[in-house]
Amino acid sequence: MPALQASEQTARVTEIHVNGTRYTIDAAPDAPLLSVLRDQLDLTGSKYGCGEGQCGACTVLIDGNPRRSCITPVGAASKRQITTIEGLEQNGKLHALQQAFLEEGAMQCAYCTSGMIMTGVALLKSNPAPSDPQIIEYMQGNVCRCGTYPRIVAAVHRAAAEMAGAKPTGTATKGESR
Amino acid sequence: MSFPTTPEVLGRIEPEIVIEPERYELRAKPVYRFDLERRDFVKVFGAGIAVFLISKAAFAQQGESGGRRGGFGGEQMPKDISAWLHVDEEGAVTVYTGKVEIGQNIRTSLAQAVAEELHTPFSSITFVMGDTQVTPFDAGTFGSRSTPQMGTQLRHVASAACDILVDIAAKQWNVERSRLAAANGKVTDPSSGRALTYGQLARGHALAQAIPESDPLVPQDKWTVSGKALPKVDGRDFVTGQHKYTPDMKLVGMMYGKVLRPDSFGATLVSIDTGAAEAMRGVVVVHDGDFIGVAAPDPQTAERALAAIHAEWKELPGQPSSSNVYDYLKANVETGGQGGRGEGGARPSITGSMDAGLAAAQHKLDATYTVAYIQHVPLEPRAALAQWEGDKVTVWTGTQRPFGVRDELKDAFHLDEKNVRVLVPDTGSAYGGKHTGECAVAAARLAKSAGKPVKLVYTREEEFTWAYFRPVGVIEVRSGVRDDGVITAWEFHNYNSGGSAIGTPYAIANQLIAFHPTKYPLRQGSYRGLAATANIFARESHMDDLARLVKMDPLAFRLKNLADDDSGGRLRAVYRAAADKFGWGRAKPAPGHGFGIAGGTEKGGFVATCAEVSIDRASGEVRVLRAITAFECGAVVNPDGLRNQIIGANIMGLGGALFEAIQFENGRILNPKLSKYRVPRFKDAPQTEAVLVDRRDIAPAGAGEVPLMAIAPAIGNAILDATGTRLRSLPMVPNGLKA
Numbered sequence: 008m009p010a011l012q013a014s015e016q017t018a019r020v021t022e023i024h025v026n027g028t029r030y031t032i033d034a035a036p037d038a039p040l041l042s043v044l045r046d047q048l049d050l051t052g053s054k055y056g057c058g059e060g061q062c063g064a065c066t067v068l069i070d071g072n073p074r075r076s077c078i079t080p081v082g083a084a085s086k087r088q089i090t091t092i093e094g095l096e097q098n099g100k101l102h103a104l105q106q107a108f109l110e111e112g113a114m115q116c117a118y119c120t121s122g123m124i125m126t127g128v129a130l131l132k133s134n135p136a137p138s139d140p141q142i143i144e145y146m147q148g149n150v151c152r153c154g155t156y157p158r159i160v161a162a163v164h165r166a167a168a169e170m171a172g173a174k175p176t177g178t179a180t181k182g183e184s185r
Numbered sequence: 186m187s188f189p190t191t192p193e194v195l196g197r198i199e200p201e202i203v204i205e206p207e208r209y210e211l212r213a214k215p216v217y218r219f220d221l222e223r224r225d226f227v228k229v230f231g232a233g234i235a236v237f238l239i240s241k242a243a244f245a246q247q248g249e250s251g252g253r254r255g256g257f258g259g260e261q262m263p264k265d266i267s268a269w270l271h272v273d274e275e276g277a278v279t280v281y282t283g284k285v286e287i288g289q290n291i292r293t294s295l296a297q298a299v300a301e302e303l304h305t306p307f308s309s310i311t312f313v314m315g316d317t318q319v320t321p322f323d324a325g326t327f328g329s330r331s332t333p334q335m336g337t338q339l340r341h342v343a344s345a346a347c348d349i350l351v352d353i354a355a356k357q358w359n360v361e362r363s364r365l366a367a368a369n370g371k372v373t374d375p376s377s378g379r380a381l382t383y384g385q386l387a388r389g390h391a392l393a394q395a396i397p398e399s400d401p402l403v404p405q406d407k408w409t410v411s412g413k414a415l416p417k418v419d420g421r422d423f424v425t426g427q428h429k430y431t432p433d434m435k436l437v438g439m440m441y442g443k444v445l446r447p448d449s450f451g452a453t454l455v456s457i458d459t460g461a462a463e464a465m466r467g468v469v470v471v472h473d474g475d476f477i478g479v480a481a482p483d484p485q486t487a488e489r490a491l492a493a494i495h496a497e498w499k500e501l502p503g504q505p506s507s508s509n510v511y512d513y514l515k516a517n518v519e520t521g522g523q524g525g526r527g528e529g530g531a532r533p534s535i536t537g538s539m540d541a542g543l544a545a546a547q548h549k550l551d552a553t554y555t556v557a558y559i560q561h562v563p564l565e566p567r568a569a570l571a572q573w574e575g576d577k578v579t580v581w582t583g584t585q586r587p588f589g590v591r592d593e594l595k596d597a598f599h600l601d602e603k604n605v606r607v608l609v610p611d612t613g614s615a616y617g618g619k620h621t622g623e624c625a626v627a628a629a630r631l632a633k634s635a636g637k638p639v640k641l642v643y644t645r646e647e648e649f650t651w652a653y654f655r656p657v658g659v660i661e662v663r664s665g666v667r668d669d670g671v672i673t674a675w676e677f678h679n680y681n682s683g684g685s686a687i688g689t690p691y692a693i694a695n696q697l698i699a700f701h702p703t704k705y706p707l708r709q710g711s712y713r714g715l716a717a718t719a720n721i722f723a724r725e726s727h728m729d730d731l732a733r734l735v736k737m738d739p740l741a742f743r744l745k746n747l748a749d750d751d752s753g754g755r756l757r758a759v760y761r762a763a764a765d766k767f768g769w770g771r772a773k774p775a776p777g778h779g780f781g782i783a784g785g786t787e788k789g790g791f792v793a794t795c796a797e798v799s800i801d802r803a804s805g806e807v808r809v810l811r812a813i814t815a816f817e818c819g820a821v822v823n824p825d826g827l828r829n830q831i832i833g834a835n836i837m838g839l840g841g842a843l844f845e846a847i848q849f850e851n852g853r854i855l856n857p858k859l860s861k862y863r864v865p866r867f868k869d870a871p872q873t874e875a876v877l878v879d880r881r882d883i884a885p886a887g888a889g890e891v892p893l894m895a896i897a898p899a900i901g902n903a904i905l906d907a908t909g910t911r912l913r914s915l916p917m918v919p920n921g922l923k924a
Binding site: 035038042045046049050051052053054055056057058059061062064091092093095096101105106108109110112114115116117118119120121124142143144146147148149150151152153154155156157158159160 | 287288289290414416417420421423424425426427428429430432433435441483484485562563564565566611612613614616642644645646825826829830832833834835836837858859860864865866867868870872873
């Protein structure tokens with residue numbers, strides 16, 4: 008994220024755009040975006056996992072780019088379009104990657120799932136047909152302590168196929184036989 | 186969501202329970218029995234049909250097939266009621282269990298068991314889990330007990346409920362019950378075509394029936410719901426971010442808590458000034474004995490208030506560090522202690538004579554193995570939300586032991602048990618790391634002073650520092666083997682790490698096996714698989730070295746030495762299944778690659794893992810390319826969930842095998858952050874495969890732990906195969922493998 012401008016560093020942040028909705032808030036500009044989303048807006052799908060941008064559980068999209076909301080000051084995001092996991096579902100229809108996570112069973116405790124999906128959505132936007140190594144490289148910053156990685160890779164492939172309008176052709180080459 | 190209030194539900198009986206023959210599985214204290222009058226039950230649960238179970242047999246049955254060897258069993262069974270189920274007038278089924286969902290998927294697999302026996306749609310079943318006020322007492326969700334114990338009990342309860350519904354229909358229609366059939370939430374009379382739904386049958390009834398454990402169960406080979414890969418219950422809530430884990434919860438007027446921590450372990454408070462913090466608007470400061478904490482209207486203010494407290498600490502000098510901890514353990518053996526609750530303990534388990542066994546051997550081998558402290562790193566850190574109403578406290582918290590946490594709260598606040606309620610939302614994993622209630626107690630203490638609900642969520646650093654660790658340990662093995670590959674002597678000493686799977690599944694005439702409790706420097710406790718990971722690492726590494734001494738293939742050597750009993754046969758089967766799938770014995774693809782195999786049994790599960798590694802001699806990087814794990818735990822309840830557990834356990838185990846370790850010095854954790862403590866990530870995950878050995882003739886055992894146990898020695902043996910270097914410390918290559 009760009010550094011805060013001098014004016015942004017002092018003034019309270021009073022407005023934020025999340026999932027297409029403008030919210031009125033009151034936050035210090037250096038308050039973590041994650042805390043504002045969770046504690047002020049009750050958008051708790053984004054999770055705290057490490058507080059230093061190392062686990063990816065807090066990942067949101069800012070102007071379409073995946074960002075660690077735990078280390079993003081709200082002041083740097085206030086004029087931008089923020090998308091959280093709560094904003095993916097459209098008119099009752101899950102995003103293809105959300106659906107793919109269900110179909111692949113790509114979760115155990117699921118605490119990492121929001122961040123995984125947000126990162127995966129960003130990947131699919133920039134690369135609609137990623138290879139195994141591309142998925143792994145892109146998602147390396149997201150931790151699943153339950154070790155569900157092969158299924159998450161498979162879910163990204165499944166969503167890619169779905170979004171391309173094709174039927175998925177079996178499971179990922181990376182993984183686990185099913 | 187509203188909950189019935191039932192202060193009189195539970196009454197106490199004398200405890201007589203040994204859950205786990207392992208010292209680091211925290212011990213359960215009280216056992217309760219269901220003591221509710223029928224009319225009260227109806228008041229609480231509403232009209233319909235309620236069934237609850239008093240069972241010893243369900244436990245005893247599993248004790249027999251536990252796969253333990255060498256007299257390390259001795260599990261006593263509780264006498265309490267442990268499950269109940271209610272069918273309401275709409276046919277909705279609610280099941281109450283003290284077990285909790287922590288990612289192991291039992292909310293789904295237990296519902297499959299109920300659906301099977303009750304002959305009702307899976308979707309009509311709701312589970313209420315881990316709520317100390319409305320669910321039966323349960324010692325905790327650990328030890329791989331949920332499927333064999335709770336699953337079996339729920340099958341009995343559901344089966345009995347089905348019988349009752351059939352009885353009602355038979356009476357109503359005035360026909361023999363044997364003429365009726367129950368399926369898909371209905372009882373039908375095939376001769377007349379009549380049918381009544383469970384809801385219709387339950388209507389107007391107010392039955393609360395205790396049942397014996399003798400009702401027939403659907404045999405495993407007739408399962409139609411269990412054994413299927415049903416998707417995770419509530420899965421949609423998880424992919425949409427709607428599920429509320431404890432840290433996501435919020436109550437009206439809720440404040441945010443923070444706890445002041447000492448500078449280091451063992452430090453004592455010299456002086457404290459809380460004036461600046463107390464002067465902050467809306468901030469509550471609590472200093473009560475050793476506890477110092479703050480609560481504030483928002484998290485940022487809570488952080489500022491905590492930082493505004495000036496505290497001076499006197500540190501405890503001379504504490505061991507990660508560099509000398511193994512010497513410390515050996516120098517601080519606790520003599521005359523209680524030992525490991527029958528698992529070796531102060532008294533070794535001896536078979537034959539080590540002297541005779543070594544004398545009969547052509548080759549002898551002594552070796553020492555070590556395992557480091559590691560942390561669970563549950564992605565959801567400890568969290569609790571506490572609310573007082575008068576002298577009653579309610580706490581939501583992610584724990585594996587809701588009733589244990591209730592007792593901690595009861596003791597800490599000198600409360601009557603009925604004034605404490607603990608609820609466990611489905612939790613962001615635990616891995617044995619969430620047995621204790623300190624976070625709940627701290628949140629409740631803050632809430633008491635604040636006069637408002639308080640939420641406390643540990644930071645990752647707090648989780649790394651003030652939770653607890655998998656025990657550190659030293660293992661010494663002395664052995665002898667004949668030229669023909671028969672092991673003649675096996676002496677095994679475990680210092681501190683624990684007694685799980687300390688025995689050997691190989692048939693060895695002369696054995697001495699001992700667990701030695703020692704003093705230890707850091708707070709330690711349960712960890713997925715307990716000490717089985719350490720003990721199997723030492724044993725299976727040693728087995729490969731013995732195979733080399735007699736120039737035998739590692740797999741052939743193991744198969745030759747396995748016992749000829751049922752347990753040995755089951756272990757053989759998983760060894761063969763893993764080896765077949767892996768292609769054991771085929772040529773390695775390239776120089777620098779190695780193959781390794783290892784296996785073991787614990788808690789009724791049998792596991793074998795084959796691993797392929799590659800080593801880049803220039804960079805020293807060790808990569809696990811493939812990991813094939815064969816696993817047998819009796820009949821498979823949910824193959825999809827089981828595969829998820831097996832693969833996940835292997836990837837988690839890979840971290841402890843290769844690089845995870847807590848660094849500590851002078852009472853401080855040196856790497857209490859994810860940026861300094863490496864956990865397995867996407868790039869670390871090998872090509873993995875789970876081979877399920879489904880034994881429909883054997884009642885299901887648990888599966889959350891055992892699949893983790895063989896990956897470390899399989900990797901170690903593969904590194905040996907690739908390089909000729911034997912690594913005897915976990916983690917094996919925290920800094921890579923330098924040429």
